[in-house]
Amino acid sequence: MNSSKKTKRYQSSTWIKLCPIVFIAGMFVLEACAAKDTAANVNIKAGQSCSTSDCHPKMGKDAYVHGPVATGDCSFCHKQENKDKHIFQPIKNVEALCYECHDKLDMGSVVHQPVADGNCTGCHSPHQSANQFQLKGDGPGLCYECHDKSIGGGKFVHGPVAADGCVVCHAPHSSDSPKMLMAEGNDICFSCHSDKQDEFAGKEFVHGPVSDGCIECHSPHSSDFQFSLSGESTQGVCFTCHEDKKDEIAQVTVKHGGLETDRGCMACHNPHVSSFPQQLDMAPMDLCLSCHDKEYKHADGVSVANMKILLDNNSNHHGPIADKDCSGCHNTHGSKDFRILRGYYPKKFYASYNPDNFKLCFMCHNDTLVKDAKTTTLTGFRNGDQNLHYVHVNKTPKGRTCRACHDAHATKNPKHITDTVPFGAYQMPVGFTKSNKGGTCLPGCHQEFTYDRDNKVKNR
Structure with missing residues (x-):
C-alpha cells in the first residue's frame, strides 16, 4: 500500500480486512464478509477509534466531549493488552493520566477528598457529558452524590444554592479556607453582600457574631426562616447566645409590643452594627x-x-x-x-x-x-x-x-x-x-x- 494513502491517525476508523477466495464454476469469487468494527478487529494501539456504529455509537455526541474522544484517539488514555479481548485499561493511573494534559493543581491546605484520592473521575466524566467541565452531574446534583441534600431543603434558600452554584462559595478542588470556601471568614459573604461591608465600616458597636462570622446567625445553605437565619425563629437565633434574656422574657406577664412583631428583637436592635450601645x-x-x-x-x-x-x-x-x-x-x-x-x-x-x-x-x-x-x-x-x-x-x-x-x-x-x-x-x-x-x-x-x-x- 502506498504510504501516501495510509489511513491517518485520528481521521478514520476504517481498515482493510482480507476475505477468503473460493472457486465457483470456473470463477474466482471473493467470499462475502462483513467488515464489522468489533473488539476483535479494532487495533486501538494503531490509534483507531471505538466510537463506531457497532461499538460505542453514542460516544462523542454529548455537548461537552473530552479532547481525545473528540479526535477519536482512544489510545491516548487507554491501552489494549490483547486485541482479541475487549479490555481497555488506562495507560497509567487516573491522576497521572489527567496531568498529562491538565496543569497540576496548586493545592491549598484543605483538599477535596476525590482530589486527595487522585480520583478525578469521581466528579468528571472521562469521555463526555451534558455538563460543563464534563461534570457527572448538574450543579448541586453532583455534590449531593456525597453531601447531604437536606441542606438545601429549607423554605428560604441561599441564592447560590438556589442557582445550583455550590462553586460560588466552595472551591471544587482545594482551598486554604475551612469547608473549601473561596475566601476566609466573612470575606466570602462580602464578595456578594458588599452593601453590608460598606454598612459595617466605621461603626462603633459591632455585634459579636459579625466579628466571629456571618454563619453564627445565618445558615449558608437554606433555612425555614427569613434572612436564612439558623435558629427556630428570629428570637430563637438571638436566644442561642442571650439565654439570660430568654429566661427574663419567659417570666414576664407583660411583653414589650416590639417582641410580638415578626421582627422580634430586631424591632429595636440592629443585628450587625450600630452607632449606639446595645446595638440599638x-x-x-x-x-x-x-x-x-x-x-x-x-x-x-x-x-x-x-x-x-x-x-x-x-x-x-x-x-x-x-x-x-x-x-x-x-x-x-x-x-x-x-x-x-x-x-x-x-x-x-x-x-x-x-x-x-x-x-x-x-x-x-x-x-x-x-x-x-x-x-x-x-x-x-x-x-x-x-x-x-x-x-x-x-x-x-x-x-x-x-x-x-x-x-x-x-x-x-x-x-x-x-x-x-x-x-x-x-x-x-x-x-x-x-x-x-x-x-x-x-x-x-x-x-x-x-x-x-x-x-x-x-x-x-
Whole structure:
C-alpha cells in the first residue's frame, strides 16, 4: 500500500480486512464478509477509534466531549493488552493520566477528598457529558452524590444554592479556607453582600457574631426562616447566645409590643452594627418615639398616649425623659407590672399606703418623703413644717397615689404637676397655682387649699 494513502491517525476508523477466495464454476469469487468494527478487529494501539456504529455509537455526541474522544484517539488514555479481548485499561493511573494534559493543581491546605484520592473521575466524566467541565452531574446534583441534600431543603434558600452554584462559595478542588470556601471568614459573604461591608465600616458597636462570622446567625445553605437565619425563629437565633434574656422574657406577664412583631428583637436592635450601645437602631429616646408617635389602644381598652405630642407640648420633662432614657421607668423587654414598668405603680387614684405600692417611684425618690409627718427639708410641698406629701399619701384606705397630682412623663407645670387627673371616667382638674413660697390647689376633691413653706397658712 502506498504510504501516501495510509489511513491517518485520528481521521478514520476504517481498515482493510482480507476475505477468503473460493472457486465457483470456473470463477474466482471473493467470499462475502462483513467488515464489522468489533473488539476483535479494532487495533486501538494503531490509534483507531471505538466510537463506531457497532461499538460505542453514542460516544462523542454529548455537548461537552473530552479532547481525545473528540479526535477519536482512544489510545491516548487507554491501552489494549490483547486485541482479541475487549479490555481497555488506562495507560497509567487516573491522576497521572489527567496531568498529562491538565496543569497540576496548586493545592491549598484543605483538599477535596476525590482530589486527595487522585480520583478525578469521581466528579468528571472521562469521555463526555451534558455538563460543563464534563461534570457527572448538574450543579448541586453532583455534590449531593456525597453531601447531604437536606441542606438545601429549607423554605428560604441561599441564592447560590438556589442557582445550583455550590462553586460560588466552595472551591471544587482545594482551598486554604475551612469547608473549601473561596475566601476566609466573612470575606466570602462580602464578595456578594458588599452593601453590608460598606454598612459595617466605621461603626462603633459591632455585634459579636459579625466579628466571629456571618454563619453564627445565618445558615449558608437554606433555612425555614427569613434572612436564612439558623435558629427556630428570629428570637430563637438571638436566644442561642442571650439565654439570660430568654429566661427574663419567659417570666414576664407583660411583653414589650416590639417582641410580638415578626421582627422580634430586631424591632429595636440592629443585628450587625450600630452607632449606639446595645446595638440599638437609633438613639434610645428616638427609638421609642419611632413607635410611640401615635396613640395606641390595648385590647383591654386602655390607651397609651402619643408620647411625641405629649413631650413636644409640655416643657417640664420628668428626669428620665430629660435624660432621654425611657428605660429609667420601663423595662424594655417586659415586666410583671402593667406598661412594662420596672416596679409597681398603682393604676388608680386611691391606694392604701404601703411602700410596695410605690416601688417604681422609690427607685429614685426617698421613701422618707411620705413617712415623716413634719419636715423642713424633705420636700417643698409643705405648709410650714407640715409634710403635705405625708398628708396625701400616708393614709388607709384612701391614700392618694402619685398619679393623683403628678404626670410621669411631662407637664406644663413645675414639679410634674398635671392639669387634670383621671378619676374613674372623669378628668378631674388639679387647679394648681404656683406662688413664690408655695402655691394653691383647687382640685375637684377638696376646696381651695393654700400652702406656704415659711409661714404656715390656716386653711378652712
